[in-house]
Amino acid sequence: MKISLQIKRKILLLSILVFSFTTAFSQFDDLKFGTDSTLDVVTWNIEHFPKNGETTINFVAELMIAIDADVFAIQEVVAEQDLQQLVELMPDWDYAYAYNQYAALSFVYNTDSISDVDFFEIYTNKSREFPRSPFVMEFTFRAQQFMVINNHLKCCGDQELDMNDDWDEEKRRFDACVLLDSYIESNYPDSKVIITGDLNDVLSDDFDDNVFEIFIANDNDYLATDLDIAYGDESDWSYPSWPSHLDHLIISNELIDEYMSPGSITQTIKPDEYFEGGFSEYDNNVTDHRPVGIRIKTENHVGVPETVTEQKINIYPNPVENKTTIWFYGALVFSKLEIFDAHGKIKLQQFVGKNTDKIDLNLGDFDGGVYFVKLTSDEGNIVVSKIIVK
Numbered sequence: 001m002k003i004s005l006q007i008k009r010k011i012l013l014l015s016i017l018v019f020s021f022t023t024a025f026s027q028f029d030d031l032k033f034g035t036d037s038t039l040d041v042v043t044w045n046i047e048h049f050p051k052n053g054e055t056t057i058n059f060v061a062e063l064m065i066a067i068d069a070d071v072f073a074i075q076e077v078v079a080e081q082d083l084q085q086l087v088e089l090m091p092d093w094d095y096a097y098a099y100n101q102y103a104a105l106s107f108v109y110n111t112d113s114i115s116d117v118d119f120f121e122i123y124t125n126k127s128r129e130f131p132r133s134p135f136v137m138e139f140t141f142r143a144q145q146f147m148v149i150n151n152h153l154k155c156c157g158d159q160e161l162d163m164n165d166d167w168d169e170e171k172r173r174f175d176a177c178v179l180l181d182s183y184i185e186s187n188y189p190d191s192k193v194i195i196t197g198d199l200n201d202v203l204s205d206d207f208d209d210n211v212f213e214i215f216i217a218n219d220n221d222y223l224a225t226d227l228d229i230a231y232g233d234e235s236d237w238s239y240p241s242w243p244s245h246l247d248h249l250i251i252s253n254e255l256i257d258e259y260m261s262p263g264s265i266t267q268t269i270k271p272d273e274y275f276e277g278g279f280s281e282y283d284n285n286v287t288d289h290r291p292v293g294i295r296i297k298t299e300n301h302v303g304v305p306e307t308v309t310e311q312k313i314n315i316y317p318n319p320v321e322n323k324t325t326i327w328f329y330g331a332l333v334f335s336k337l338e339i340f341d342a343h344g345k346i347k348l349q350q351f352v353g354k355n356t357d358k359i360d361l362n363l364g365d366f367d368g369g370v371y372f373v374k375l376t377s378d379e380g381n382i383v384v385s386k387i388i389v390k
Contacts, residue, residue, distance in 0.1 A: 028066035040069040044291035061089035073150040076103040105135040116140040129176040151197035173211040193252040203230040225266040228369025261297035319388035322364040
């Protein structure tokens with residue numbers, strides 16, 4: 001009788017656990033972000049993981065499985081054994097961990113879609129710029145090579161960039177970005193690179209105080225794909241308790257054409273909306289940051305060919321609030337202008353008259369964010385540039 005009773009108790013306990021996990025997964029069913037046809041990378045600061053012990057570990061596992069990205073670049077993991085316990089709840093997933101006294105950078109990735117992985121830290125001797133050394137993941141996705149650089153830059157500051165003070169928090173973040181650019185240009189000039197993480201500053205600062213100037217101004221080499229979020233409604237920002245948008249995704253130019261394809265997107269994922277207690281419950285049991293994800297369609301669907309010409313165009317002012325002008329330089333004669341939003345949707349299309357060397361545009365009705373200008377000649381030559389609407 002005692003044995004039978006013990007068995008019944010074990011069966012009851014197992015049933016409760018299965019029911020709890022099934023209920024939790026169904027709770028987050030609609031949170032799915034990843035797709036079978038895209039590379040999906042998510043950055044997520046999981047705040048001193050696990051901030052509420054096993055409750056946090058279970059929730060993060062459930063949320064990651066529901067979000068269904070290929071790669072999670074995560075920040076603030078306290079101990080490797082907690083990360084190992086997390087991945088044990090996630091079949092077909094693995095992790096990489098880079099110890100740091102200020103809470104570690106880590107990756108969690110899907111072994112079904114990601115292969116040929118390699119992990120290493122860079123700038124380990126640059127603690128002023130990087131309190132946590134950038135953690136690099138190289139991998140193969142659908143026979144293509146990619147590289148993700150996971151970062152957690154210095155926090156805090158007064159929102160003013162003091163270029164004369166090396167220990168100014170904004171200056172430290174600025175210098176970190178310069179070093180990241182230098183590393184990519186020296187080691188991966190033709191690679192598909194994603195810079196991501198909790199970068200602890202906003203993209204929308206004026207250039208005099210913008211720590212990301214080297215990425216934003218250098219639009220031939222980089223695109224901050226969450227610029228439209230940064231300039232958009234605060235309800236979509238990644239750090240609601242401030243509120244501010246601190247978690248970013250910056251891609252190298254080798255990925256921009258693919259990012260313009262229909263099916264590519266960057267968005268803030270909002271797990272807090274799936275908790276009965278809202279953000280407060282999410283904050284208490286998971287983290288104070290929302291994940292931000294990028295979905296990249298790895299085929300070109302918007303007609304931006306590999307033979308984009310070297311002809312230059314100039315857009316001024318850029319960023320723009322209302323009116324701007326596009327000037328053409330070179331031998332090509334353009335016949336059509338199109339403007340796409342960050343999701344590849346056409347927002348404006350017009351024909352260009354012969355002997356035209358400039359176009360005046362009024363973008364006052366456009367929502368704030370990043371857009372792509374595409375100019376096409378009668379011969380099919382194409383020039384693409386980026387424009388930012390405040």
